[in-house]
Amino acid sequence: MRILSPAVALIGPLLMASALTPVHAADMTFERALNANKEPQNWLLYYGNYQGYRFSPLSEINTETVKNLKLVFAVALGGLQSGGRYAFGNLEGTPIVDDGMMYVTDGWGSVYAIDVSGGTKGAIKWKFDPGIDRAWAGDVACCGVNNRGVALWKDKVISIALDGRMFAINKATGEKIWERKIADPALGETITMAPLVVRDLAIVGPAGGEFGIRGFIDATDLNTGQQAWRTYTIPGAGEPGNDTWKDGQERWKHGGAPVWETATYDPESDTIYQGIGNAGADWDPQYRPGDNKWAASVLALNPTNGTIKWGFQYTPNDPFDFDEISEHPIIDAKVNGKDRKLVVHAARNGFFYALDRTTGAFIGGKQYVDKLNWTTGLDPETGLPSNYDPKTGVQVYTPGTHGMRGEPLANICPSHFGAKNWEPTAYSPTLNMLYIPSIEGCDGIETVAQKDFADQGGTLKPRERFSGGSFKMTGRLYGSLKAIDPTNGDIKAAVRLDFPNYSGALATAGNLVFLGQADGTFTAYDAKTLQQAWSFSVGTGINAPAISYSVNGKQYIAVLAGSRQSPFVMQNDPSLKYSSTTSMLFVFAL
Amino acid sequence: MIERNNGQRRYDSWSCRRSLQSTIVRPLGRLRIALALIAALSVVMIDPAHAQEAQSAEAARTIEHGKDIFKTKATCQFCHRWDASGDQGYGGNALSLRQTKLTPAQVAETVKCGRPGTGMPFHDQFAYTDKRCYGITRAELGNDVPPEPNAFLNSDEIDAVVKYLFAKAIGRGPSTYEDCVEFWGTDTRQCEPMKQ
Numbered sequence: 001m002r003i004l005s006p007a008v009a010l011i012g013p014l015l016m017a018s019a020l021t022p023v024h025a026a027d028m029t030f031e032r033a034l035n036a037n038k039e040p041q042n043w044l045l046y047y048g049n050y051q052g053y054r055f056s057p058l059s060e061i062n063t064e065t066v067k068n069l070k071l072v073f074a075v076a077l078g079g080l081q082s083g084g085r086y087a088f089g090n091l092e093g094t095p096i097v098d099d100g101m102m103y104v105t106d107g108w109g110s111v112y113a114i115d116v117s118g119g120t121k122g123a124i125k126w127k128f129d130p131g132i133d134r135a136w137a138g139d140v141a142c143c144g145v146n147n148r149g150v151a152l153w154k155d156k157v158i159s160i161a162l163d164g165r166m167f168a169i170n171k172a173t174g175e176k177i178w179e180r181k182i183a184d185p186a187l188g189e190t191i192t193m194a195p196l197v198v199r200d201l202a203i204v205g206p207a208g209g210e211f212g213i214r215g216f217i218d219a220t221d222l223n224t225g226q227q228a229w230r231t232y233t234i235p236g237a238g239e240p241g242n243d244t245w246k247d248g249q250e251r252w253k254h255g256g257a258p259v260w261e262t263a264t265y266d267p268e269s270d271t272i273y274q275g276i277g278n279a280g281a282d283w284d285p286q287y288r289p290g291d292n293k294w295a296a297s298v299l300a301l302n303p304t305n306g307t308i309k310w311g312f313q314y315t316p317n318d319p320f321d322f323d324e325i326s327e328h329p330i331i332d333a334k335v336n337g338k339d340r341k342l343v344v345h346a347a348r349n350g351f352f353y354a355l356d357r358t359t360g361a362f363i364g365g366k367q368y369v370d371k372l373n374w375t376t377g378l379d380p381e382t383g384l385p386s387n388y389d390p391k392t393g394v395q396v397y398t399p400g401t402h403g404m405r406g407e408p409l410a411n412i413c414p415s416h417f418g419a420k421n422w423e424p425t426a427y428s429p430t431l432n433m434l435y436i437p438s439i440e441g442c443d444g445i446e447t448v449a450q451k452d453f454a455d456q457g458g459t460l461k462p463r464e465r466f467s468g469g470s471f472k473m474t475g476r477l478y479g480s481l482k483a484i485d486p487t488n489g490d491i492k493a494a495v496r497l498d499f500p501n502y503s504g505a506l507a508t509a510g511n512l513v514f515l516g517q518a519d520g521t522f523t524a525y526d527a528k529t530l531q532q533a534w535s536f537s538v539g540t541g542i543n544a545p546a547i548s549y550s551v552n553g554k555q556y557i558a559v560l561a562g563s564r565q566s567p568f569v570m571q572n573d574p575s576l577k578y579s580s581t582t583s584m585l586f587v588f589a590l
Numbered sequence: 591m592i593e594r595n596n597g598q599r600r601y602d603s604w605s606c607r608r609s610l611q612s613t614i615v616r617p618l619g620r621l622r623i624a625l626a627l628i629a630a631l632s633v634v635m636i637d638p639a640h641a642q643e644a645q646s647a648e649a650a651r652t653i654e655h656g657k658d659i660f661k662t663k664a665t666c667q668f669c670h671r672w673d674a675s676g677d678q679g680y681g682g683n684a685l686s687l688r689q690t691k692l693t694p695a696q697v698a699e700t701v702k703c704g705r706p707g708t709g710m711p712f713h714d715q716f717a718y719t720d721k722r723c724y725g726i727t728r729a730e731l732g733n734d735v736p737p738e739p740n741a742f743l744n745s746d747e748i749d750a751v752v753k754y755l756f757a758k759a760i761g762r763g764p765s766t767y768e769d770c771v772e773f774w775g776t777d778t779r780q781c782e783p784m785k786q
Contacts, residue, residue: 082661084780085668085681087740135778139672143680186783210679282679448678461783467679472709475733567711567737577715577738 028098028152030199034267041550043097046149046194047424048547052264052329054426055507056548060555061590062510066524066534068590069557075114075122075585077562079106079145084138088581089145090543091562092422094194095585096150097549101125103152103171104560106583107145108132109161113174114585116558117551122585126174130161137163140188140463142210143566148262148422149194151202153222158202160191166202166220178225182206188213188463196262196272198303201228205259209277209323212254212453212466217263217274217299219306229306233257233276233294241311246290246393254453254466255288256280257295261325261422264343265303266357272303273330273343273357277323281450283416284319284468286405289393291316296324298345300360310360315349316388317395319402320374320445321416321471322349327424333432333487335363344486346425346436348418351378352489366489368482369419370440374401374412403447403469415443416471417500417569424545426505426513427486428527434486435513435527439500441477443568446470473568481505481515483530493530499576500569504545506557514557516542518565518576522586540582541565557588649753656754659747661773664713665740666751672773673765674755682709688759697760698752699723701743704736711739713748 026032032039036049040057048054061069079089089107096103100117111128138145141162150159156177157169164183169176182204183189188211195202201219209215215233220226234255235241245252258277265272279295281287293311296318300309315322324347331342335354343357350369355362362383374397375385387397396404403410417439426435450468452458460466479497484490499518506514511527518541524534543563549556562583565576660666660674667674669681676686692700703723704712712718718728718735728735743751758769770781 085665087662087665133778133780135774135780139780186779446683448683463783465677465679465681470678470681470683470709472682473733473737567739568709573738577742 026099027154029154033197042099043095043547043549044152045096046094046151046196046262047264047327050265050267051331052327052424052427053429053507054424054505054545055428055509057509058548058550058555059509060550061508061512061548061557063512063526063533065590066510066512069524069534069536069588070590071536071586072119072556072589073121073587075124077104077106077112077560077583077585079108079110080562080581080583081108081134083108083132083134083145084136084141086138086141086145088564089583090581091560091583092146092543093149093560094545095547095558095560096152097547097558098152100551102558103150103157104585105147105149105159107147108134109147109159111150111157111159111169111174113157113171116556116587119551119554119556119589122587128159128167128169128174128176130159130163130165130167132161132163137161137185137190140185140208140211141190141192142207146192148192151195151197153197153200153202156222158195158197158222160193160195160204162190162192164189164191164206166195166204168222168225180220180225180227182218182220183208186462188466193260194262196265197222198265198272201303203263203272203303205233205274207258207260207277209256209258209280210282210465210467211463212256212280212460213258214253214255215257215259215277217259217301217306219303231301231306231308233259233299235293241293244291244293245288247288249456251288251456254280254456255292255295256282257292258323259325261327261424264328264330266330266343269358270303271300271309271357273328274299274301275325275328275345277325278321279318281466281468282321283403283445283447283470284405284450285317285394285402287450287468289317292318296322296349298324298328298343298355300343300357312355312360312362312383314345314347314351314353315385317393319395319397320349320412322347322418323421324348326420326422329425329427329434329486330357331427331486335487342486344434346420346434348420349374350414350419352436352484352486353383354486354489355383364489368436368484368489368491369414369438370480371413371442372419373442374398403445405447405449407447409444409446409472411442411444411474413442415439415441415477416445417443417477421502423502424504426507428507428511430509431511431527432485432487433483433492433527435505435507436482436484437501437503437505437515438480438482439477439502440480441500442474443477444472444474446472471568476573477569479517481513481525481530483527493528495525495530495532499565499573502543502563502565506546506548508548514546514559516544516546516559516561518542518563518569519579520561522546522559536588538584538586540584541579554589559586560584561586652750653754653757655747656750656752657758657773659743659751660754663741663747664743664751668740669709673769674759675765684709687755688762688765690760694752694756697755698748701748701751706731706736707734709737711737713739713741713743715742
């Protein structure tokens, strides 16, 4: 046996500790999150700021210099394994960057800490694999194996996994500190969204609107790893709004209203704005007469205790699967000469909405998608669809735009995928322009009378699909990027895209907008005209939004690539049929 | 797989020949050669049984190959469920294959050509480029052309997935816990709800 000298025995552990605990960036604090714009070199929050802008104040890469933008390094990630109903995981995540360290996730929820400080390569410092039962979780993922990213809190990385768990991970080493089960795949619940951290709480919710869940918003106390509060997105018996489920058979208990995109946060009023998904069963509104609150809505909540301040429902008794989970940017602007505190939303139903974020009152709305046939407009007072009938439980809207039981295929524009699905907008505060990546085109809905779950006297078992029918492609979908004035919804510039967009936008102070496409094209547009300023093909589908950061004063653009569209999206898109997926981080610089 | 099996068989033949030469022919005289011939003949006599075994092993491999295509490569289960009992929702209104009355040739044609006007994709990459599918082309089908598949399949793969379906799903009753474990394995909670 070898005996260490006393000196080595004393110094050794210190050396070890030093090696295992590298010097790391400052802890993430609420103050830093509130002032994210003062750290333009970092991308600290999912949307870049709490207000949901996806705007980088960096301008080294601009309309003049972007022609010299080139790929500087790439990093291969994992997460391509099959599981459940899926052949591979996708990359939809937003990288978080803090002081030259980047934190990204793959579709199966592995977290990678990548040292990007050198500027010429990305060195993976640690990888945390949550160890998902892929068959179990992947079998109840509606629409892919996805994970949209992490949040930072103090000296930890907060991540989620498809199987419904949240993790606190040591930011320096990748070691798990604790985990908490929030959502349960046994009930059809999964989690795909990046957590929103406000003070010491991490806020998430479950997907599962196609599996008969009852949605909720859930806050975890990060100091303890325990639940701080949970607010159901469908009010319970006796609560305000429960009477908007008029079936008389408590179908609200499986009524959907899932949550699968990160909320925005207004520090001034201490309010989060959470988009809420579709009612279940998706395409059988006769199963659930009534407005079905708060499906297809936005909820304003107190982040400390989860109490609802107000709600606004976009599509009552939604028969189209018009989830409104996506971002709700917070903008202060003059509307008709009057200063207004707005929360805005490019809705899946094809309209852009501006609401008073203090009261939830409708201020204005306008169609932004090319083709919209399900309603004739919005009521200027209430913002409700103009052919909404308050006297009936089952909304017909424009006849023939959604399936009713026993009726032939209906034709809906925008398609049920939405005018804008989850893919986030970007907002340039310098140009006061909101950039909306869209899915253009129509499809058809076939309604099938929904069966009840076993706990309500039927034959359906938990984890079985609960959609009330299906959809059918009736033509080719395409995409668009539109720049609109959020104070009036006017379209200032637009570009047609070959493919429906599922990636999301980044705006920069260099007056550029970056957007990836399904064929791997990654493009920078002039933010004023949407003329193409630069483009590069990464050779595989991009389903994730880009971010920007800098190291030692040099600006970088980073984007995750790795996705393959569903057969429905590829229908009539022969150019995509031989495409393959991968799992890559690409980083560009001048 | 087939190539690998052929290669394996070739290697075994060579190995057997060498074995005869080195361990039987050279050390022995004519009597021993005669005994060796008898031994060789006895091998020939039992060969049909070996062939049958090999054939059923081959059939099992084909079914397993078909399962892999159904489960992962073409992800048929996304729409039809893991047990091929049919489903709705984001996989379309997919029919139950357990209850289908189609023949193997008809199922193969459906996999190859899809079903025009529905969400069932075609899997022959040249479908509708000529009249090999139902005598119609993409141009004639217009918007009724079936969707592109998750993966194109060659004729051997289509044969394998059809054999898998007839071995494990078509014509069988509701799936059981044992069916589930056979499909998903034992390293997942996937089949636990079926235990009750």
